[in-house]
Amino acid sequence: MWYHHGAGKDGEVTGGMIKANRRLEWIHSADLCWSGHTHGVMNQPFRVERVSRMGKITNHLQWHVVTPGFQIKAGDYAIQKDFKPKPNGMCLLEIWHNDYGAHFETRLRVE
16 A cells, blocks of 8 residues: 655645656555545555566556545635635555455545
8 A cells, every 4th residue: 555645735626646647657566556645535555567577467446535524614715716615534554465465445434
């Protein structure tokens, strides 16, 4: 899992997809990339190829999760800057291991 508090803001139109695609360029080994800060929300899989040291190519899903946080109101600054209202919510990350390896599931709860 790769985690960062987050920085900047999400795109008004893309909702953070551009930032997620940029992270795909340099975060190769993580199965899950989790960030916040932007108060946006996203739970999106991307197909990623990996090449082992022996040259074997494998495909796997890399999930990008952005959690919105619990900010109740935008405040005067957001109103002055004409920012859109953001959702409130959280994400539950459940991790388990079985004979086939480690697995995880994310559940977003957004209001």
